[in-house]
Amino acid sequence: MTCLILIGMMGAGKTTVGKELARRRNVRFADCDHEIVARTGVSVPTIFEIEGEAGFRRRETQMMDELTRESDIVIATGGGVVTTPENRDLMRERGIVIYLNVPPSVLFERTRHDRNRPLLQVENPRQRIEELYLVRDPLYREVADVIVEGGRGNPGAMVRMIENALQKLKKTPCVP
Numbered sequence: 001m002t003c004l005i006l007i008g009m010m011g012a013g014k015t016t017v018g019k020e021l022a023r024r025r026n027v028r029f030a031d032c033d034h035e036i037v038a039r040t041g042v043s044v045p046t047i048f049e050i051e052g053e054a055g056f057r058r059r060e061t062q063m064m065d066e067l068t069r070e071s072d073i074v075i076a077t078g079g080g081v082v083t084t085p086e087n088r089d090l091m092r093e094r095g096i097v098i099y100l101n102v103p104p105s106v107l108f109e110r111t112r113h114d115r116n117r118p119l120l121q122v123e124n125p126r127q128r129i130e131e132l133y134l135v136r137d138p139l140y141r142e143v144a145d146v147i148v149e150g151g152r153g154n155p156g157a158m159v160r161m162i163e164n165a166l167q168k169l170k171k172t173p174c175v176p
Contacts, residue, residue: 003073003095004166007140009133010079011110012100012150017158018076024159027072032063032081039063044078053080061086068094079132082139091143096169098162099144104133106151145169 006014015031022029047056067075068090081087091097108126146165
C-alpha cells in the first residue's frame with residue numbers, strides 16, 4: 001500500500017472524499033488540520049490569530065513530515081499546504097498526490113457560511129477564493145500525480161474516479 005495525499009482548495013472535499021477512500025482501502029485516514037488541532041488543543045483560526053499564517057505553515061510542515069512517513073494512509077491536507085516548497089517536496093517524494101480540482105464558484109458555495117476558515121474572513125470571500133485559486137492551482141498541478149475534476153457528484157463517485165486513476169498510475173512512491 002501507499003501514502004495517498006489529497007490536495008486542493010478549501011471546500012474541495014478532501015476530508016469527505018479522503019475518509020471514504022480510506023474506508024474502502026481499509027487504511028488509516030488523517031486530516032492534517034485536524035491532527036494539528038488535536039496536537040495543539042486550539043482551533044486553526046486561533047493558531048492563525050496567535051502565530052499568524054507563517055506559524056501555522058510551520059506546524060503544517062512538521063505534521064506533513066510526520067504523516068507522510070506512514071504507509072497505508074490517506075491524508076487530507078489543508079488548502080494552503082502547497083504554498084510551502086518543503087511540503088511540495090515531501091508530498092512528491094513520499095506519496096501519490098491527488099488534486100481535487102473544484103471550480104471557485106462551487107468552493108464559494110461550500111465555504112461561504114464556514115467561520116473556521118481564517119483566510120476567508122474578509123470583506124469579499126468570493127474574490128479571495130478566486131485569488132487563492134489563481135495562485136494555488138499551478139502549485140497543485142505541479143505536485144499532482146492524479147487530477148480529479150470535482151464539484152459534481154457525490155463522494156463515492158469521486159472515490160471511484162480516484163481509484164480508476166490510481167489503477168492507471170505506475171508511480172510507486174518510496175516511504176523513507
